[in-house]
Amino acid sequence: MTFVTKLTFQSGDRAVLDDVVDDLKSLIERKGAECKGPHSAPPEEFSVPQYRSLVPGDQFKSWDYTVYSRRLEIHGNDHIAGRVGHMDFPSSVHVEIEIEQKKPLGQGRN
Template identity: 70%
Template sequence: MAFVTKLTFQSGDKAVLDRVVDDLKQFVERKGAECRGPHSDQPKQVSVPQYRTLQPGDQFSSWSYPVYTRRLEIHGADQIAREVGLKEFPDSVHLEIEVEQKKPLGHRR
């Protein structure tokens, strides 16, 4: 059975995010694995309230910033996907890893 490793990267720094994703895609392809993506989502605008004190009430205007998302898929190549999971990424980049097991067509249970 084949495995698909789905990687979701998020960051408020688009330049760093694009560099990390492009470098990772090149790494995976150099190792000989099949890599699909990067796929981009529309940037999400996040708003965070800022309070003048630790008490509720008086506050500054909210801090607003975009969050960019890129997705990659690594098909098969479990060892390469494992290496990717152990890599160090900049603090400004958040990574989520999901592993999905694909069964061949006609396979039961």
């Protein structure tokens, strides 16, 4: 059975995000694992209202920010995928890890 480790990275700092993803992709490839990506999603724009007090209608200008996302997939190298799961990333980068088990074609369900 093969495992696919799907990594999703999100950050408001595009430069830091790209550095983290590029460095990780280089590490994965140097270790001989198959890596697909990075795949970029369109940036998400958010707007958060900021209130001066608890009284409705009295507010500052909204806080607007952008979140950038990148996805990587590691195929078949469980050791490097486990190592990535224990790495420290910058606090400005949110990381989600999903592991999917793939059966070879032709194998039935148990």
